Amino acid sequence: MSDTPASLGGGSAVADERIVADAEAAAETAAHVSGCRVRPISALSDLEGACALFESIWKPDGESALATPELLRAMDKAGSYVAAAFDTTRDDELVAACIGFFGPPAASSLHSHIAGVSARMRGRSVGFALKAHQRAWTLRHGAAQVSWTFDPLVRRNAYFNIGKLAARPVQYLQDFYGRMNDGINGGDATDRLLAEWHLAAPNVAAACHGRPQHANAGAWRTTDAALDITADGRPVTGRITGARTRVAVPGDIEQLRRSDPACAAAWRSALRDVLSGLLTDGWQVAGFDRAGWYLLERQDRQ
Missing domain, CATH: 3.40.630.30 (Gcn5-related N-acetyltransferase (GNAT))
Known part of the structure; x- marks a missing residue:
């Protein structure tokens, strides 16, 4: 197949x-x-x-x-x-x-x-x-x-x-x-x-058939985060040093748009810059950690 x-x-x-x-x-x-x-x-x-x-x-x-x-x-x-x-x-x-x-x-x-x-x-x-x-x-x-x-x-x-x-x-x-x-x-x-x-x-x-083959999120959890989330729920960019990285998203963006529009707008801007840049630069999304992370890898760096 x-x-x-x-x-x-x-x-x-x-x-x-x-x-x-x-x-x-x-x-x-x-x-x-x-x-x-x-x-x-x-x-x-x-x-x-x-x-x-x-x-x-x-x-x-x-x-x-x-x-x-x-x-x-x-x-x-x-x-x-x-x-x-x-x-x-x-x-x-x-x-x-x-x-x-x-x-x-x-x-x-x-x-x-x-x-x-x-x-x-x-x-x-x-x-x-x-x-x-x-x-x-x-x-x-x-x-x-x-x-x-x-x-x-x-x-x-x-x-x-x-x-x-x-x-x-x-x-x-x-x-x-x-x-x-x-x-x-x-x-x-x-x-x-x-x-x-x-x-x-x-x-x-x-x-x-109900048997999804999830990416091993544990392999990413100790890697650098290209986009992280602070204790108060705001986006913060990071640096990448290896062939894997993580990109965070907030817990509930729809609620955030109602309760804190400025923070929601900050997330849109940060995710646009980071995730768009990674995909343009040859990174691929390998999975999504249910805890709120896109898991990305770049084959030419492995």
Whole structure:
């Protein structure tokens, strides 16, 4: 099993089908564990429900909508990914949704644009089930990679994307969406990490079966921190002397934006300078320590 797109296009049909079938089995198990049913949606009522869910999560100020039923209808008709999770314990209530679209070259990858889970369902691994379904669906449709962006300051999202799904950040994007007037981003700059998920990679397959191969965080805990956190929760830069380093993020940036906007802004600036600089300089994210650290390494220094 290869971790490159060639594993789908260049292998035998039997091998390709084996990868897809395994992904679909993993997705089915994940959905069962979460108590949900995950499927593509096309009915107008479901599309409206997905849009309403996105609105309830991000709470935009009314200037613009995250998505509209008309847009989702067009995306579905064009063959894009439009799916939702339904709570089987509550008469199939729509509790999560995700949309994505194919990108060049030749639709070889899917960009996952929005994914959201209702507050009531958090902690039940619904988001994991939704991503496992997206992986299986994308493989079934002939693509081998999914990409998406996430706020690098949100600790739980970094752990979910890197630790649980085995996606890897590849690029730091400064103020990617511009100002977003919503209840999550507030007035903060919308810096994002672009993550890539190589769907046929063995570590991704293992992660989707609930067996993530975590980086050994202990190997980093005694290394220099390129960005550390002070006792009062503020960022402080450090120096790097070896082939490994750590980059800290605050415990709850969303709460910090409300309680101490100046400190939140300091974290955005510090993380932008440090993490963006490291990725540009050839460092790679090897994992994320749940204690709040990006774990980075540079092969040419080892």
